Amino acid sequence: MTRPRLRVGAWLLTLVLLASVNGFAQQKKKDAPEPPPPPIKPGTLDPLDCVVADFRAIGLDTQDADARRTKAFAWLKKHGKSCTAEQLIVMRNNRQQWLGTADNAAMAARIDGLLEVFAATNKDIAVLLYGTPPVPETKPGANAGANGGANGGAAKK
Numbered sequence: 001m002t003r004p005r006l007r008v009g010a011w012l013l014t015l016v017l018l019a020s021v022n023g024f025a026q027q028k029k030k031d032a033p034e035p036p037p038p039p040i041k042p043g044t045l046d047p048l049d050c051v052v053a054d055f056r057a058i059g060l061d062t063q064d065a066d067a068r069r070t071k072a073f074a075w076l077k078k079h080g081k082s083c084t085a086e087q088l089i090v091m092r093n094n095r096q097q098w099l100g101t102a103d104n105a106a107m108a109a110r111i112d113g114l115l116e117v118f119a120a121t122n123k124d125i126a127v128l129l130y131g132t133p134p135v136p137e138t139k140p141g142a143n144a145g146a147n148g149g150a151n152g153g154a155a156k157k
Contacts, residue, residue: 050083052090059098068102076110085118085125 055075062068080088092111096103112129119126 050079050087052083052087054079055091056094056098059095059100059102062102065101068099069104069107072099072102072107073110076114080110080114081117083114085115085122088115088118089128 055072058071058075059068062071083091088111092108092115095107095111099107115125115129119129
């Protein structure tokens with residue numbers, strides 16, 4: 001007769017543990033900071049004028065590297081200002097695969113230059129372009145014991 005009670009007790013303990021873990025996870029989500037707002041670009045955007053698949057097709061369909069580079073530059077000149085930050089980032093991240101030997105520093109600079117328009121109104125884009133985010137500023141002594149401090153937790157004498 002003790003076996004069924006033991007099983008019921010084990011199930012109840014499991015349910016209580018699962019409920020407490022779920023409650024902790026939900027509290028963690030509530031405490032998490034909101035993601036930054038999407039980048040805002042001055043002027044109007046026409047994502048239908050900037051179709052990333054068209055840029056990609058230039059790289060995949062044009063065999064001659066010089067012609068591929070010329071077409072890609074012309075496409076960016078005509079359509080690049082209509083692109084969203086997300087579209088430009090996709091092009092930047094894939095240009096080497098799509099353009100192959102037609103890719104060069106000038107192509108990278110052209111796409112990055114278009115992204116810099118977004119960086120003027122959103123510092124998160126500048127971080128994506130040229131480096132890592134700065135270390136957040138903290139008040140002196142705010143987290144002194146949280147991670148052991150800068151000296152690895154050694155006690156001061």
